[in-house]
Amino acid sequence: MSNVRFDDVSLAFGLKPLLDSVNFSVDAGERVCLVGRNGEGKSSLLKVVSGDVIPDSGVVRFQDGVTIGTLPQDIPDASDKTVFEVVAEGLDEVGGWIAKYHELIEHAESASALVELERVQAKIEACDGWSLNNKVDHLIKRFNLEPDKKMNSLSGGWRRRVLLAKALVNEPDVLILDEPTNHLDIPAIAWLEKQLIDFRGALLFVSHDRSFIKRLATRIVELDRGQLTSWPGDYDSYLEGKAKLLEDEARQNALFDKKLSEEEVWIRQGIKARRTRNEGRVRNLESLRKVRKERREKQGRAKISLEEASLSGKLVAEAENVSFAYEGGNTLIKNLSLTVMRGDRIGLIGENGTGKTTLLKLLLGSLKPTSGVVRTGTKLDIAYFDQLRSALDPEKTVIDNVSEGREFLTIGGKDRHIISYLNDFLFTAARARSPVKALSGGETNRLLLAKLFSKPANILVMDEPTNDLDVDTLELLEELLTAFKGTLLITSHDRYFLDNVVTSTLVFESEGRVQEYIGGYTDWVAYTGGFDELGKDNTAEKTSSKSASSDELKEVVNGSSKTEVKKVSDSPKSKKLSYKHKLELEKLPGEIETLEAAMETLQEETASPDFYTQDHAIVSEKLAELEEVERKLNQAMDRWVELESMME
Template sequence: MSNVRFDDVSLAFGLKPLLDGVNFSVDAGERVCLVGRNGEGKSSLLKIVSGDVVPDSGFVRFQDGVTVGTLPQDIPDATDKTVFEVVAEGLDEVGGWIARYHELIQHADSGSSLVELERVQAKIEASDGWSLNNKVDHLIKRFNLDPDKKMNSLSGGWRRRVLLAKALVNDPDVLILDEPTNHLDIPAISWLEKQLIEFRGALLFVSHDRSFIKRLATRIVELDRGNLTSWPGNYERYLEGKGKLLEDEARQNALFDKKLSEEEVWIRQGIKARRTRNEGRVRNLEGLRKVRQERREKQGRAKISLDDASLSGKLVAEASNISFSYPGGETLIKNLSLAVMRGDRIGLIGENGTGKTTLLKLLLGSLEPTEGTVRTGTKLDIAYFDQLRSALDPEKTVIDSVSEGREFLSIGGKDRHIISYLNDFLFTAARSRSPVKALSGGETNRLLLAKLFSKPANILVMDEPTNDLDVDTLELLEELLTAFKGTLLITSHDRYFLDNVVTSTLVFEKEGKVQEYIGGYSDWVAYTGGFDELGKEKSSEKSNVVSEPSPAPKITQEKQKAETAKGKKLSYKHKLELEKLPAQIESLETLLEQLQEAVGSAEFYNQDHELVSEKLAELESIELQLNEAMDRWVELESMAG
């Protein structure tokens, strides 16, 4: 049974139809993800369901008694209301009485407040409000919130937790979420996923976070040029089906255009070539022209390219035992030693406020460490994504923000007109003349990318570059960064993006500890178990450490791990891992033997010092990987046996 259903619903702002007679429904228990390009109308569709927008035509029908809860895309400005008051607001009028009762209980020190307390208590009792009060208490405890905390004292992630509790407190049948992971750190996203999986109602959400979509969605619905297409199943099935649909559409359009072209040639042959014209054929041609005119073409894909600068020096930055803390604040970074070499692709992950952006500034030399030293390399042409945000003047046009007074830009050794260059980032000529303040979040990020890539660079530093980008632009950015030959430093909460782009990860752990791991986000989770829902890292016993290799594990440690693993069920994923490990161990052993033989030769230390250092570091890394692979094999064998 459908909780909500659209019947021939249409909506347009100006001349552009966002919804063109769509039919759509969400059934009880479904988790439906709405995807599509920025500006297609996804948020407007959600607002129709929530009742904030009325469609131009058609009907929106709800099953009798269905209630709707909403988690908005933008977090409202923080106020001095308490957490309890905000959560209770989700219960409408009775929620206001409950919140007032809670406030009076905290300040029951005068005769007048006692009189009002009795009055409010009577209203709560008359509306069976005590059970609702228990719901507020239950959600606050479940979400690990402090009921008396002021909203303006909480971070964005914690305020979003409060708003989710507010949306859930009335037990909605349909929960609507618009980009719920925006500006959340990875622990908060993992926590949110857990809460939503446990939610028993229907879920309708918009997201560009592919890991989030994969974890939650039971159906994908795409909004494309005013039409909705439903794709039952997971995200992979959607991608496969979407690819086939676009191929069919392109083939049909090509056949149509060929027929139209043939008819246009026929009509132009004139009287000499044809004594009498076929009036039916003429009318048919007019119909073809009208259909072609009304065809809504799919928005083109952004054509982002990067102009590589000359190579930087081999060393980009070297930190030696650095620590950093702001005056009167906690230590963000403690005793970190790290070398960033040319070509490294490093991702930084951790909770908001743990020091990721601070470390970037330390490595770039724009901030001095409290202790230790940072040495930067030579020939560094740095492009810093985050710095451009503050450099954008909201009153300037898109053109002026990128061109800096130039009509032509030099991109890849060729001159490009500024309008042509901006068109690569999906800005039309008209949109290019719009002020920055009129842009959407996705358009602003595309503008930042256009500004970033308008100059050559060999070091890319990107602080949360994926916020508000649609999936198509994200995928193109991934391709670009993968092909980039320089050095890459990225902070991001987009787990899928990190897996596709970086080759090593700096994880910000507790008490200022920063640890480096081989691989992306998923590799780190496989090594350590990742963060728990409070943001603290789980056991890092199996961590694949790069910066400070640990000695080979002792036999007693292996036995201890094996004992711990006993009784655990071997999952399908673990079985596959166990099957691959022997070949991986054999390959590592062969490589280790080759390196040991090379290092042991008499001529080895007569080579260039840098080459010697590289080989020794590689030997140490392979030894570490082999030890860890052996550990993992023992652990999984114990689980299987």
């Protein structure tokens, strides 16, 4: 039986219906992802399910006794409440008594406070509140939270974790999440995925994070022009089915428009059309006109284009033994050496606060390192996408923010009227005259892209560009960046986006260490195990041959010309080397050096800006060759460490 069911539910704000007599249900144990363009009404649908919005017509039915938990899209302003108090709020009135008891037990010293403590204790016992108190304690421990921490002392990611505990504490049958991954770093997203997979109730969530959707969703439901379409199965099945549906819709619309056109020609023949025996045909034409007038066209796709500048110098930026720490703070970057060449496409991965934005500023020359040297190249035309949106004036209109007093912009060598240009980014003439402060998060990010791409650039630096963008716009942005011939530096927590755009990644590991790896996010995880494995490395001694060889491979990927393999002093000395093993050990350094040279050559070749313009077969063959060289190098280094550990 369905936990929640919509029967002919309609909802409209203004003239455009968000829900148009829709039927919809969520069954127990399902994980349903609601997708659709920005502004289609996804958040409004969630509010109907949670009871925060009453539909205009139709019925919303709930199974008897069903409970709803919600995790809102926007994190409330931080308060001075403790973590325990906020989590306990999820238990309604009894939660307030439990929170009060928790506060009193910590500070009850006076006689009056002890009397109040007894009163609160009696209230809790009267409603069997102690078992609920145990639920609060259990969730706080499970989520690695500190119960007495103040909310205003926590980062956004940790506050979202507290709010999830609050939503789960009453063990809801249906959990509603609106963009739960917004502003979370990759480790926090991975943690959230695990918690939600373990959740036994039904999930109804909105997300534009395609990796998150692929991991969680058992069914996709799309909201498009007031209608809901259900797609059982995974995200890839939805994409295939959606493409076919749009093709069928376009074909049917074309046939309808052809028939309408033929009837319009006929009616203009005059007297023949007004004869009594043709009145039925005239009424049919009127009906066709009405249907065509009421047709809701699919919102157009943004037409993002980029004004590219002339090529920069071959060297974009070079960092040599660079370290950086803010005054009185921890070292964010320690002894980093890095070379960024023209055409490089680099993604920056790390937890919030580890220094990704700081490194971008160091490479751009807007921040000076604590130690070391940063050299920048020549002919650099930089376009910078700031996640804080400081380039936008919230009081000015959309037009004024982009035009900067100009009526026409030069895009691709041609003059474009500002309204026409903004229309490419899905801003109507009326919306273009609205102040920025009135825009949604997705619209604000589209505006920032419009401003960014209105000026020539050969270096794109993008700090979290994917926040609040719908999937269609994300895919278009990916296409644009893939075709861009300049240099890309991108920080993002969108794993799918990184995989599709970058060719190498800088990973902020711990204690200021920054390591470079070939490929995108998935390649890095396959190679290292991801952040979970990094956490283990930081707390345990690296005594195995596998650990040592992994560290050395990181140095190779960083561009070291030679690798110094460290002996594992704690490894057991199981036996002496045989003559055959000694010969093998003597040959390995030369083999490793040859493989390193081969890999360096292949890396330079694949990093060339023209590499991906070649025939697909050539690109695939060269990437496979690089992968094979890496595999052989890995094996050789593992074998070297193994033989070294056998020596007395």
